[in-house]
Amino acid sequence: MAAHRIFATSFASIHPLYVQKAERKGRTSAEVDEVIRWLTGYDDAGLQEAIADGRDLEAFFASAPAFNPDAALITGVVCGVRVEQIEDPLMQRIRYMDKLVDELARGKKMGSILRSA
Template sequence: MAQQHRIFGMSFASIYPLYVAKVERKDRSREELDEVLSWLTGYDDVGLRGAIADGVDLETFFDEAPGLNPHAAEITGVICGVRVEEIEDPLMQKIRYMDKLVDELARGKRMASILRGS
C-alpha cells in the first residue's frame, strides 16, 4: 500500500487563506490567485468557492477538478527542495504545481508567464 501523505487529507479551505495571505503580502490580489488556481484545475469561481465551503480535502479537490490544464507539465522548478517535474506521485505533483504557481504569483512574475503563455 502506498504511503499516504498527511497533506492529502488537508482541506483546501485551510490552505486557501494561506495562499491569499501570501500573495496579498506581495501586492497581488485574490482575483489573480483565483485565476491561477482556475487555470491549473479548471474550476471556475463557483467551483472554487464550493470546494472551500464544502471543506474538501486536497485529494478530493483534485479528483473533482474539471480538468488539470494540459500545460501543467510545463511547470518546472524547485518547491520544498524537490523538483516538481520529478515528483512521482501524481497527487503530490498536482499539489506542488499549485504551490509553485502561488510562489510565482507572490514573487511578482507576469501573469502570462505564470499561465504558461495561455
C-alpha cells in the same frame, strides 16, 4: 506506504494561506484564484464550493473539471524538490499549485505564470 498528510488537508485551510502570501507581495485574491482555476479547470462557483464544503486536497484534485495539460510546463523547486520529478501524481499537482502561487508572490507576470505564448 501511508498517504501523505497533506492529501487529507482541506483546500479551505490552504486557500487563505495562498491569499495571504500573495497579498503580502502586493498581489490579489483574484489573481490567486485565477492561477488555481487555470490549473484545475474550476470556475468561480466551483472554487467557492470546494472552499465551502471543506473537501480535502485529494478530493479537490479528483473532482477538478479539467486539469490543465500545460501544467507539465511548470518546472522549478518547491520545498527543495523539483516539481517535474515528483512521481506521485497527486503530490505533483499539489506542488504545481504551490509553485504557481510562489511565482505569483514573486511578482512574475500573469502570462508567464499561466504558461501562455
